[in-house]
Amino acid sequence: MTIQTPSGSQEVLSRRSILRVGAAAGGGLLLGFYSPAADAAGAAPPSGAPFAPDAFIRIDRAGKITLVMPQVEMGQGVYTSLSMILAEELDAAFDAVAVEAAPPSDALYGNPVFGIQATGNSNSVRAFWKKLRLTGAAARAILIQAAASQWKVDAPSCTAANSEVIHAPTGRRIAYGALADAAAKLTPPANPQLKDPKNFKLIGKPLKRLDTPDKVNGKALYGIDALPPGVKYAAIAASPVFGGKVGHVDDTAAKTMPGVRQVVVLDDLVAVVGDHFWAAKQGLEALNIVWNDGPNVHVNSEQIRNDISAASEHEGAVAKSRGDAARALKEGDAIEAHFEMPFLSHAPMEPMNCTVHVRPDGCEIWVGTQVCARTQAIAAKVTGLPLDKVIVHNQLLGGGFGRRLDVDGTEKSVRIAQKVDGPIKVVWTREEDIQHDFYRPMYYDRITASLKDGRIDGWKHRVTGSSIMKRWFPLGFQHGVDIDGVDSAIDEPYDIPNMRVEFVQHEPPAVPTGFWRGVGPNNNVFAIESFIDELAHKAGKNPLDFRLEMLGKTPRLKAALELVAKKARWGDPLPPRVGRGIAAQVAFASFIATIAEVEVDEQGDVRVRRITSAVDTGIAVNPDTIVAQLQGGLIFGLTAALYGEITIANGRVQQSNFNDYRMLRIDQTPAIDVHLIKSGEAPGGIGETGTTAAPPAVRNAIYAATGIALRRMPIDREVLAGRKPA
Amino acid sequence: MIKLHLNGQVREVDAPADMPLLWVLRDLLGMTGTKFGCGIAQCGACTVHIDGKSVRSCLLPVGSIGNRAVTTIEAVGETPAGAKVQRAWLDLEVVQCGYCQSGQIMSAAALLAATPHPDDADIDAAMAGNICRCGTYVRIRAAIKKAAGARQD
Numbered sequence: 001m002t003i004q005t006p007s008g009s010q011e012v013l014s015r016r017s018i019l020r021v022g023a024a025a026g027g028g029l030l031l032g033f034y035s036p037a038a039d040a041a042g043a044a045p046p047s048g049a050p051f052a053p054d055a056f057i058r059i060d061r062a063g064k065i066t067l068v069m070p071q072v073e074m075g076q077g078v079y080t081s082l083s084m085i086l087a088e089e090l091d092a093a094f095d096a097v098a099v100e101a102a103p104p105s106d107a108l109y110g111n112p113v114f115g116i117q118a119t120g121n122s123n124s125v126r127a128f129w130k131k132l133r134l135t136g137a138a139a140r141a142i143l144i145q146a147a148a149s150q151w152k153v154d155a156p157s158c159t160a161a162n163s164e165v166i167h168a169p170t171g172r173r174i175a176y177g178a179l180a181d182a183a184a185k186l187t188p189p190a191n192p193q194l195k196d197p198k199n200f201k202l203i204g205k206p207l208k209r210l211d212t213p214d215k216v217n218g219k220a221l222y223g224i225d226a227l228p229p230g231v232k233y234a235a236i237a238a239s240p241v242f243g244g245k246v247g248h249v250d251d252t253a254a255k256t257m258p259g260v261r262q263v264v265v266l267d268d269l270v271a272v273v274g275d276h277f278w279a280a281k282q283g284l285e286a287l288n289i290v291w292n293d294g295p296n297v298h299v300n301s302e303q304i305r306n307d308i309s310a311a312s313e314h315e316g317a318v319a320k321s322r323g324d325a326a327r328a329l330k331e332g333d334a335i336e337a338h339f340e341m342p343f344l345s346h347a348p349m350e351p352m353n354c355t356v357h358v359r360p361d362g363c364e365i366w367v368g369t370q371v372c373a374r375t376q377a378i379a380a381k382v383t384g385l386p387l388d389k390v391i392v393h394n395q396l397l398g399g400g401f402g403r404r405l406d407v408d409g410t411e412k413s414v415r416i417a418q419k420v421d422g423p424i425k426v427v428w429t430r431e432e433d434i435q436h437d438f439y440r441p442m443y444y445d446r447i448t449a450s451l452k453d454g455r456i457d458g459w460k461h462r463v464t465g466s467s468i469m470k471r472w473f474p475l476g477f478q479h480g481v482d483i484d485g486v487d488s489a490i491d492e493p494y495d496i497p498n499m500r501v502e503f504v505q506h507e508p509p510a511v512p513t514g515f516w517r518g519v520g521p522n523n524n525v526f527a528i529e530s531f532i533d534e535l536a537h538k539a540g541k542n543p544l545d546f547r548l549e550m551l552g553k554t555p556r557l558k559a560a561l562e563l564v565a566k567k568a569r570w571g572d573p574l575p576p577r578v579g580r581g582i583a584a585q586v587a588f589a590s591f592i593a594t595i596a597e598v599e600v601d602e603q604g605d606v607r608v609r610r611i612t613s614a615v616d617t618g619i620a621v622n623p624d625t626i627v628a629q630l631q632g633g634l635i636f637g638l639t640a641a642l643y644g645e646i647t648i649a650n651g652r653v654q655q656s657n658f659n660d661y662r663m664l665r666i667d668q669t670p671a672i673d674v675h676l677i678k679s680g681e682a683p684g685g686i687g688e689t690g691t692t693a694a695p696p697a698v699r700n701a702i703y704a705a706t707g708i709a710l711r712r713m714p715i716d717r718e719v720l721a722g723r724k725p726a
Numbered sequence: 727m728i729k730l731h732l733n734g735q736v737r738e739v740d741a742p743a744d745m746p747l748l749w750v751l752r753d754l755l756g757m758t759g760t761k762f763g764c765g766i767a768q769c770g771a772c773t774v775h776i777d778g779k780s781v782r783s784c785l786l787p788v789g790s791i792g793n794r795a796v797t798t799i800e801a802v803g804e805t806p807a808g809a810k811v812q813r814a815w816l817d818l819e820v821v822q823c824g825y826c827q828s829g830q831i832m833s834a835a836a837l838l839a840a841t842p843h844p845d846d847a848d849i850d851a852a853m854a855g856n857i858c859r860c861g862t863y864v865r866i867r868a869a870i871k872k873a874a875g876a877r878q879d
Contacts, residue, residue: 075823075860208819215824216812216831218759218799225758233753258742276753277762278745349763349771349825349859398761398825399859430764624819628865632822635861658768658857667850669863 056086056135059143063163063177065090066098070109070117071124072370073101073211074397074404075632076687077625078124080209082132084621085125088202089136089195091160092176099210101394104376114473117373120405120515121484122588122685125621129683137192139183146182147174197619197680206624211396223395226355226366228423232261234416235280236426238269238436241293241651242510246270250288257283264419271416277427296510296651304508304648305340308444312338312464316502317480319463320490323498328458332450335538339447339527340712341465343508343646344440344516345653345661350398351433354413357423362389363414364423368397370404378407382414401636402515405472406438434661435653438514439646441466444506445527454539455550459496461489463524464504466513480505488521488692492528493554493586494547510651517636518691521587526713529583529696533703543582543700544570554591556616557584560677561593564614567675568595577601578609581700583693588685590617594634594693597670598701604721608638608670608698613690615674618681626686630674633690639664641695644714728788733801743789748772750788751798759799759828763857770856773829774798780836782855799828807873808835814873822860830856834870843874 058066067086073079079099087094102109106116113127140160147165148155151172159166166173197203214220239245249270251263259279264271270289274280355366356379363383369375372394379390397404413426428436443465450458469476469484476483481503490501507513516522536546544565551558561584565571570580578599585592594613600606611634620626643662647654655661699710708719708726718724727738730750741750751757751774760783763771767782774783775797802808811834814820821827830853837844837852844852849870858866 075821077822208816209821212816212819212821212824215821215827216815217803218757218828220824221758222825224762227756227758276745276749278749278753347859349761349769349823349857351762397823399823401859427762430766430769628819628822628862631864632861635863636859639861657766658764659766663769663857663859664861664863665854665857666863666866667854669861669867672864 056132057090057139059176059180061177061180063175064098065092065096065163065176066100068100068102070102070111070128071119072368072372072394072397072400074119074368074370074400076124076629077209077622078119079211080207081125081621081625082128083210084202084207085129085132086136088200089133090140091162093163094202094207096163102372104373104392104394106373109372117371118405119370119400120402121519122687122689125683126589126685133194134192137194138188141189141192142183142186143176143179145186146179150174150182203619203621204623207622209625220396222350222398223355223366223368224350224353224398224425224427226393226395226425228355228357228364228366231355231423231425232273232275232420233277233280234264234271234273234420234424234426235277235284235429236269236271236412236416236432237284237287237289238412238432239291239293240435241291242296242299242512244291244293244296244651247290247292249290254283254286257286262420263287264416266415269412271426273420273424281429293651299510299651300649301647304442304511308442308464308506308508309338311504311506312444312446312462314504316462316464316504318500319481319486319503320499320501325458325460325498325500328498329448329450329460332452332457334448334450334458335534336446336448337531337534337711339445339530341440341443341523341526342644342713343442343511343648344640344644345434345437345646345655346399346401346403346516347434347658347661347663348397348399348401348403351430352403352409352428353426354409355423355425356410356413356417358383358414358417362391364391364393365410365414366393366395367410368395368404369407369410370397370400370402371407374407375410378411379414382411383418401517402519403437405515408438430658431656434655434657438512440516440522441468441513442508443523445523447527447531449531449535451535451539454541454546456494456496456535457498459499460502461500461528462502462504463489464506465523466507467505468513468515470505472515482520484515484520486520487524488585488587489524489528491586493557493584494532494550495552496550511648517633518688521585521688521692525583525585525587525692526696526699529585530699530709530711533581533700534709547582547584551584554586556591556679556681557586557593560584560591560614560616563675563677564593564595564612567614567673568597568610568612570595577705579701579704579706581697581702581704583697583700585689585692587689587692590615590684590686590689592616592689592693594697596694596697596701598698598705600702600705600720602721604717604719604723606642606698606702606715606717606720608668610671610673611694611697612673613675613693614677615689616677616679617684617686618679619683620676621683623676626676627674629686630690631672633688634672634694635664635669635690637691637694638698640691641698641713641715642668730788730791730796731793732796733798734804739788741788744787747774747783747786747788747791747796751783757798757800761825761828763826763829768857769826770829770833771826773832773856775802775832775836778836778839780833780852799832802832802835805835805839807838810873811835811838811869814869818865818869818872820862820865820869822862826856826858830858830866834866834873837870838873844870
């Protein structure tokens with residue numbers, strides 16, 4: 001299989017006519033497509049047209065099958081899992097399919113959950129599961145119909161397999177490519193017959209990923225690898241203080257340096273253009289920039305923490321109310337705790353970058369983005385060009401984790417490119433990348449609960465933090481509640497008769513916030529599962545039994561918890577200062593129970609010895625990818641728990657690179673065992689689930705090992721060593 | 727002009743002597759398999775081989791290399807250790823986003839060339855300089871062991 005260079009939007013928007021010409025000339029490709037959403041949006045061409053731009057599947061006369069990927073590949077294996085879904089219902093020979101990145105279009109390639117073209121929230125498989133199955137099945141149906149007509153037999157007497165239609169009674173078979181012309185003239189069925197899952201040939205098999213061969217030999221192309229002819233390179237500096245502006249720039253020294261071509265001074269940033277990135281970076285370092293720091297120069301982390309704590313004392317907007325939480329908390333023996341989460345940077349291994357060529361009549365962009373259409377739109381806005389004059393070549397992403405759901409990088413790069421003659425590749429240094437992120441918000445959670453007969457009777461959870469939805473997707477912020485901010489809090493899994501969940505929107509001064517792997521559940525699962533352990537302790541119960549007794553309404557999580565307890569040998573004796581901790585979660589529509597085994601030494605150093613997870617994620621499209629995502633997600637979460645914190649002083653981020661914004665390394669990585677539970681339920685999300693599971697599991701293991709109940713991430717070794725109060 | 731012995735060929739590049747090899751490879755020679763991650767030798771994404779040993783190219787002045795042999799991810803598959811590492815990486819489906827994997831593979835290939843049967847401590851020592859943000863470490867360890875086993879065949 002091959003991964004083709006993505007098409008530009010210009011080509012796609014006019015593809016119908018281009019391809020009609022191609023077909024008339026005897027080449028080209030001909031199969032019509034099926035997309036219920038695009039039909040509904042009025043975006044589809046008239047029924048029976050030879051070609052439509054809302055294509056997920058293309059079949060040419062030579063039989064080459066191209067699957068167009070609406071979601072971007074950033075390591076989560078989505079090119080493979082979505083291809084498997086399409087190829088399953090299409091009965092395509094999987095090892096011969098080609099994969100191509102979709103061009104920008106919310107209407108044609110919008111994520112059915114968001115309505116815009118976005119890859120995030122661990123929902124690619126969930127969101128496209130039905131749509132891609134219907135698409136594949138509709139294509140198969142018209143291919144079979146075309147063959148049946150040619151053979152003058154009934155369609156139901158034909159079957160399909162390996163990109164061929166077969167008529168078993170007469171032993172005839174014909175390849176899809178030979179049927180493409182005829183099939184293109186047929187109208188796809190409105191309700192094509194989907195396969196019974198027991199007949200799946202691809203889904204459920206651990207297939208090799210389509211994108212990995214080129215990732216072990218240096219051939220895979222990420223955004224940062226774009227090399228349009230004549231490209232120059234830019235290094236940039238934005239104001240170190242959030243919101244600051246450029247005051248004065250002395251570029252005398254920089255301009256004399258070999259390889260430095262141009263200095264671009266904008267309102268909020270300075271860029272040095274060079275023949276290569278080294279020259280650009282050297283030039284940037286030789287500049288003398290005076291910044292106007294602006295109003296945020298006194299912003300610091302301590303004040304932000306005090307402010308969010310104060311904000312959390314006020315009643316919030318009610319996100320969920322069941323029974324009478326106020327009465328239950330008054331009558332019962334209530335305990336209260338608060339939990340805190342720090343700002344975090346994404347730090348994908350591929351630093352932010354964007355290559356742009358602005359011409360008077362058009363703009364071309366090479367970038368890896370989680371939001372292709374928004375990337376096109378921001379470039380159109382900055383340049384004043386119509387959308388169809390902005391071509392976006394979406395590249396593989398060297399990690400996304402939510403960072404590439406924002407288009408600030410493209411916006412800045414286009415503004416720089418407007419001042420430069422020819423294509424310009426703008427690359428963020430790691431320092432610039434970490435200091436100018438959209439940070440995972442700081443959160444402050446207050447939870448109060450009461451016990452009755454050893455179970456939770458009353459529960460009040462108030463989440464305080466930034467609303468990312470309000471900025472990024474306003475529909476997700478209504479009546480004061482950010483639906484992401486309370487995700488996994490309003491639908492928590494335990495049988496609690498009286499509960500109330502509130503959200504307090506509190507924006508930090510100056511610090512921009514954005515989605516970060518695990519999103520809302522990251523905060524909520526940590527707070528809830530940490531507090532559940534404290535409640536178990538108060539009830540005098542084993543944390544496993546305490547949870548199991550309250551999971552009546554959530555049998556899939558209960559089964560996962562029972563399995564993980566067995567696999568992790570819950571209850572087996574452990575040496576001193578070693579403990580096991582549980583995290584049980586329903587997040588992204590997956591049911592996952594995790595046990596961490598952790599050792600804490602006298603100096604407060606934490607060693608995670610082992611992590612075991614049991615996962616019910618419904619139908620596992622590619623089981624090996626699901627295991628890989630759990631392994632990686634847990635490690636991402638461990639990094640956050642052990643090291644992750646962005647702090648602010650004098651209005652600027654204090655961390656700058658991997659020396660002071662640490663990542664977990666291989667020598668600190670525990671053994672990880674992931675156990676998949678077979679399920680016939682619809683697929684759940686998986687990419688972010690390990691990240692939400694690791695911090696509470698480790699925190700609870702530390703609680704078991706030391707008796708110290710940490711309430712804040714990251715883990716503070718000073719507290720564990722007894723040098724600082726908890 | 728600086729003469730480089732690169733992947734079995736002699737290449738001449740017009741670069742200042744203090745320019746790090748990373749940018750010579752990527753921006754002057756168009757060899758983009760070697761990646762930029764941090765610029766301060768903290769992450770290992772830029773790892774190449776100099777005379778078979780792993781080196782971070784982001785801090786290596788191109789003028790300091792002299793006649794020593796430079797091998798990058800584009801050619802490491804032509805070495806016995808590199809080929810086995812690449813095979814094991816695919817067999818165990820190590821890769822996620824893949825951005826760090828050029829560097830991981832270069833470090834692993836250098837390890838196996840020097841230490842054909844590494845134990846866990848050897849793997850930790852050789853690989854701890856390579857960060858993977860996707861968290862593929864569990865499979866990296868397993869793949870190195872698999873590649874080492876294959877060498878005995």
